[in-house]
Structure formats: C-alpha cells, structure tokens
Amino acid sequence: MVTINNLRVAYGDKVALSITDSLTFDEGDRIGIIGSNGAGKTTLVKSILGVTPYKGSITTSLRQDEMAVHLQENNYVDSMPIRYIIEGVLNKSIKKEKKLQDLIQFFDMGGCLNKKFSALSGGQKQRMTIILVLLQDAKLTFFDEVTSGLDFETRQQLIHKLQEWYQDKGATICMVSHYYEELDHFVNKILILDEGKVIDFGTKEELFRKYCQHAIIILDNTPGNQEITKGYDTIAAPEHLIALVCQNEKAEIAIMQNLIEHDINFKRSNRDIEIMSINALQGGGKHAY
Structure with missing residues (x-):
C-alpha cells in the first residue's frame, strides 16, 4: 500500500527524518508509531501525506483523497454550534447524510449538536474531529496523539x-501515541523511531520475542525485590520497575513460584510494548534501518 525508500527530511541543517532501507505498510495493517518528542513521528506522517517536502521515494497505490489524518491540534470556531461546524467542514447536511447520522450516533454526539465548540469536553471535541475524519472512509488513516x-x-x-x-473494516490505520496500553489493544505492528531514524518495525509478537524473549515478569523496584531477584536475568525497564x-x-x-513463596506481587507479560521499546532503543535494534 505504501513503500518508503531512502527517505530524508531536513529543516536547514537539522535532519528530522532519515529512513535508509525499505519500509512498507500493507493493506489492513494497524500500526503503532512510537518514539520520544522529536523522534520524527509527525514528520513521517506529513511526508506520506505529501504536505512536508522530502528527498527519496514514497510510492503508494492510493490517491491523495484516499488518505485521511487526525492531527494533534484541531481548532474550530468557538462561538458556533457544532452542528454548523460539521456541516460547514463537510459541506453536507446531517439530515440528508445517513452515514454522518450513524457516526454521530455511534460516538454519542447527538446531544451535543446544538452546543458551541467551547462548551464541549475534551473527549467530545476529539470525537467531533474523529467523525469528520471517519466520514472520509479513507483506505489509510493517521491518528496523531x-x-x-x-x-x-x-x-x-x-x-x-x-x-x-474499525473491527470489520480493511482500512490501514497508523496511530501515533505515547500511551502504550492504547496501542497494545489497537495495533498489530509497531514502528519505533528515535532521532529521526527507524529503530525497528514488525509485529508486536516478533519485536517482543526479539528484545524480551519468551516472557517477562514485572515487579516493583524496591530494595527487598532487588535482593530476592538478584540471581535472575533482567532487561531494561522504567526506573520504578524490575523486569525479569x-x-x-x-x-x-x-520465577513465579519463587516470587509467590516470598509473597511478592508481580505481573507477567508477553507483549509489554513499553519495555520492549526501551530495550530496542538500548539494544541491537539501534538505528537498524
């Protein structure tokens, strides 16, 4: 669906994104794009959409109108009821557009149509913008934070x-997020970026096995737990945790039997995206693409 080769985006002397090897998004993929601030996540999205100049190659079978995006910030007229904002942006009548009616009902926004945008909660504002994006029924959609x-x-x-x-839809979704638990429930592939470079890309299962092996046992990082687990192999984890x-x-x-005998609380995982990504950044995946 989308193939990227030798992509480079620079702002003056600063290289914001550099992908030297081939990267492909397939039809039906649910891709989580992760990385710290400045890693190149939004730059990648804007490059694929064609709104940021780049050097290299992005080839796709899609037309520009078959791609849609939800950006981090979306501003509308505060003093106008959202009914008119929706109809004005889409150039469609809510009363005459069945799919638009279905989306409004699906996202529980029917009772908000006569409210001004400034009166909506944060969640309602996001849902309104999502309705505008989803009505496009795009084959490729980006959700940026x-x-x-x-x-x-x-x-x-x-x-x-x-x-x-999206449960029964074949659309490809790319979700930029720093909330790992959301990605865990929504995506099947992970793209890790750091300092404008691709660290790794693959299914959640492939990347977890690569960087975390069969499974990990996670527990609080306390002096007592450090003592009990000092004979076990560990991998990198957030400072407040130990990952065995x-x-x-x-x-x-x-391992679990030993922890139970010592009455220690723990969590077992074979898919923890945060710990997997930490180890990808610190390990052999560094700037692999």
Missing part, C-alpha cells in the same frame, strides 16, 4: 470506540 490531554477513562472509551468502528527475563515456560514457572 488522538487521546492527548484526555483523562484515563475518556482515553479508554475513545480507543474502545475506534476499535469497535523468562527464556522459556519452565523458567517462567520457576
């Missing part, structure tokens, strides 16, 4: 709605 600034419960509700909407490596099921069971 779609839940940024929302509280945990609102974020969860919004991601659940997007999951439900399980090379196989037998090792996993042995």
Whole structure:
C-alpha cells in the first residue's frame, strides 16, 4: 500500500527524518508509531501525506483523497454550534447524510449538536474531529496523539470506540501515541523511531520475542525485590520497575513460584510494548534501518 525508500527530511541543517532501507505498510495493517518528542513521528506522517517536502521515494497505490489524518491540534470556531461546524467542514447536511447520522450516533454526539465548540469536553471535541475524519472512509488513516490531554477513562472509551468502528473494516490505520496500553489493544505492528531514524518495525509478537524473549515478569523496584531477584536475568525497564527475563515456560514457572513463596506481587507479560521499546532503543535494534 505504501513503500518508503531512502527517505530524508531536513529543516536547514537539522535532519528530522532519515529512513535508509525499505519500509512498507500493507493493506489492513494497524500500526503503532512510537518514539520520544522529536523522534520524527509527525514528520513521517506529513511526508506520506505529501504536505512536508522530502528527498527519496514514497510510492503508494492510493490517491491523495484516499488518505485521511487526525492531527494533534484541531481548532474550530468557538462561538458556533457544532452542528454548523460539521456541516460547514463537510459541506453536507446531517439530515440528508445517513452515514454522518450513524457516526454521530455511534460516538454519542447527538446531544451535543446544538452546543458551541467551547462548551464541549475534551473527549467530545476529539470525537467531533474523529467523525469528520471517519466520514472520509479513507483506505489509510493517521491518528496523531488522538487521546492527548484526555483523562484515563475518556482515553479508554475513545480507543474502545475506534476499535469497535474499525473491527470489520480493511482500512490501514497508523496511530501515533505515547500511551502504550492504547496501542497494545489497537495495533498489530509497531514502528519505533528515535532521532529521526527507524529503530525497528514488525509485529508486536516478533519485536517482543526479539528484545524480551519468551516472557517477562514485572515487579516493583524496591530494595527487598532487588535482593530476592538478584540471581535472575533482567532487561531494561522504567526506573520504578524490575523486569525479569523468562527464556522459556519452565523458567517462567520457576520465577513465579519463587516470587509467590516470598509473597511478592508481580505481573507477567508477553507483549509489554513499553519495555520492549526501551530495550530496542538500548539494544541491537539501534538505528537498524
């Protein structure tokens, strides 16, 4: 669907994005794009959309009108009821457009149509913009920090709605987010960027096995836990956590039994995106593309 080769984006002397090897997004992919601020996530999205100048090659079977994007910031007229904003942006009548009616109902926005944009909650503002994006029924859609600034419960509700909407659709979705738990529930592939370079790209399962092996056991990083686990292999984790490596099921069971005997709380994972990405950045995946 989209293939990228030798892509380079620079702003003056600063290289914002440099992808030296081939990178392909296939039809039906659900791709999570992760990386710290300045990693090149939004630059990549804008390059594919054709709104940022670049050197190199981006080939796609899609027309420009078959791609859609939800950007981090979307501003509308505060003093106007959102009914008129929606109709004005789309140049469509809500009363005459069945799909638009369905989207408004699906995202529980029917009771908000007569409210001014300034009166909406953060979650409602995001849902309104998502309605505008989804009505395009694009074959490739980018969501750039779609839940940024929302509280945990609102974020969860919004991601659940997007999951439900796309459940039986073959569209390709690229979601830029720093909320790893959202990506875990929504995407099947992960693209890791750092300092404008691709660290790694693959399915969640492939990348987890590559950097974390069979499974990991996660527990609080306390002096007592450090003492009990000092004989085990560990991998990089957030400072407040210890991540123990399980090379196989037998090792996993042995570790868990020991922790249970010591009455230690822990979590077992074979898909933790945050810890996987930390180890990709620190390990052999560094600037692999």
